[in-house]
Amino acid sequence: MIAPYVVAAVAVFAVARALIERNTGRKLPYINVMSFAVAGALVMLLDHPLSLIAAAAYFVGSTLESNAIASTYAGEKDGGGGRG
Secondary structure (H helix, E strand, O other): OOHHHHHHHHHHHHHHHHHHOOOHHHHHHHHHHHHHHHHHHHHHHOOOOOHHHHHHHHHHHHHHHHHHHHHHHHHHHHOOOOOO
16 A cells, blocks of 8 residues: 555656756656656556556557657757758
């Protein structure tokens, strides 16, 4: 029963660090940790067989979003911007 509290504590820490951090490159891992925490909390807090599917869908979507943000940010640092 302690696992949801640990996940919540990690999520709160990640939110605080993401809000405090000024460098976008260093902020992105904390945003990704928040995604892990939400997906984990969904599975642990919702006592339904479909909660695992909902958590997996949220995790995949948020991971794709994080990767898109990171690749866009990396393209801007290189000066390319990603457009031809």
